[in-house]
Amino acid sequence: MKIMKKKLLIKDVANMVGVSTATISRFLNGKYQSMSESTRQKIASTIESIGYQPNNIARSLRSQESKTIAVIMADIFNPYSMDVLRGIEEYCSQEGYKIFICDAKNSGARERNYIEEMVNRGVDGFILNTTGENDLFVKGISLEHPVVLIGRKIKNSNISSVAADNAQGVKLALEHLLKTNCQRVSYLTPAPGNVSPRIERVDTFERFAALSAFSHISFECIKLAVVDREHVTKTLETLIASSSQNHTIITGNGLLSLYVVQAAKALNKRIPEDFSLIGFDETEWSEILKNPLTVVAQPTYDIGCTAAKKIITTLRKANESNETQIILLPFSLIVRETA
């Protein structure tokens, strides 16, 4: 037996106060200058006492804004994504925005579906950690809706983006190696495809490899078409078989770091005794390894906050200047024991 206390409407409030719905609406939207102090107070106390809350669906339909932002992540279950989301969520909720979180599961098709669905749900803007498979489509969307990209860029577009400074991150890792007696570096990365940070890092590695300061170190980039435990184990096995002394492996993300640590265990290799390891991205477990993991960490939480701030600022300035910005945030090196 459901006791449906009838939902209160704006006209109920209007009747109780003895004014029109227009005035109540003005109150709800904070337009206090356009009403007398006394009506203002009457409305305030009435709403307070009966606990009226406006229907946001109706507000959105009429005002064409929903105070909602769609956040579409390429892969939400990556720890990187989680931390970024935390930043986005915190900033948005503090500014009165709600977020739709969508997981593209690394599929361009899913990503497109979500974007369309969110347009139809009237979100005010998008924060996109794009799969890299929808550059053209996303450019199109950005002409009609505010978009900020996180972690990934789209070439030849004027879409704002917030990301870690990959060139600086690679530099940080390599300069650290210069202080050791490292003679060989293998960078393990998922196949870059059209994913901008992966491309940037590989490019930076290759630039450094050509530098005379690094001439005593041999470089290689290993691009994994499939990232799972089995493939990483096989790769590591080959790598170690051919291993010279003072070999450092750099892993392109937290998942790869995890797989390498697992693979080393399976192959009975010790880190750093048998090879050194630097991971991109901080992980929950970095510190609890027998030898804690040395890591080059992104400011994930900041990336989230900054992206949220950028989109909300854009929304507020509406059709004003709204300049494109590429915001780069620095990595930090956390030296522990594996390198």
Added chain:
Amino acid sequence: MKIMKKKLLIKDVANMVGVSTATISRFLNGKYQSMSESTRQKIASTIESIGYQPNNIARSLRSQESKTIAVIMADIFNPYSMDVLRGIEEYCSQEGYKIFICDAKNSGARERNYIEEMVNRGVDGFILNTTGENDLFVKGISLEHPVVLIGRKIKNSNISSVAADNAQGVKLALEHLLKTNCQRVSYLTPAPGNVSPRIERVDTFERFAALSAFSHISFECIKLAVVDREHVTKTLETLIASSSQNHTIITGNGLLSLYVVQAAKALNKRIPEDFSLIGFDETEWSEILKNPLTVVAQPTYDIGCTAAKKIITTLRKANESNETQIILLPFSLIVRETA
């Protein structure tokens, strides 16, 4: 320079096809029986070719349903929550529902705000991993909106819930210990407060402690008012100082497991040489420890799917029977090396 291609409306489609908007609307809602085969086809091909997509805000306002479910988690950044969310997301998206994910950050006040906000945004139902601080309020909500609880229960209510079977989980852990020569068990848990699974586990521990089969083992429950690394380290230090032989610590969640492992490292204690450890909840890093962690794991993904299924079924059956269900899913024991 924004090129706003004017958003297509239902009346545009109606004009193009040469029927009324009512007919288009019927098509959109799949009421094909109430139109001729030929209009149906004309509408289908027109919509397809111009790429019309209905405005969901308007649909929601009019039809009073939004195909949206609010998921409010006590603490989203708990790995447990993440896995449950994955299950919810997958089931919902497959059924055409979108979800709002909210993080109460373990605050009852935030939880209440989110619930109200979501009501005003017209969600069709709630999946709640409640903080335990809003039992009365949630009961009230459940009279007016479909609610399913996950992981946590509300006493004296007839709200459906999906959770792991805590009594069975504790049993699993303790029966495993019976096979070792364990003589002392310390169960580390966040202070139970009004959080049902914590209470259930403590109760079960105490029931078992009283059993003759366990009479050779001494039991204690340690309820932590604050859960952070520092407090756990202190607790562990005390615990170990007083330690008899064959001491097993059981941790009440993944975060506690992490802190205990870190604390052991800091205190220079080895697991399982100095004490054994069983963690509630599987973690990403269980396998990469020097001695991989023995764990009692919840079927998190299943919990999510099951909860999503329950709420969607309820929504579909509308005002039908809609029976209250308490669904208990089993833990599984993963024996590794720490116990």
Added chain:
DNA sequence: CTGAAAGCGCTTACAG
């Protein structure tokens, strides 16, 4: 099988 018309609950020019 199809359409005219009312209405979902708000907001906002417009007029006073």
Added chain:
DNA sequence: CTGAAAGCGCTTACAG
């Protein structure tokens, strides 16, 4: 400072 009225983009009884 305030209200009457139109309208956001759909859906749905009702009538035919």
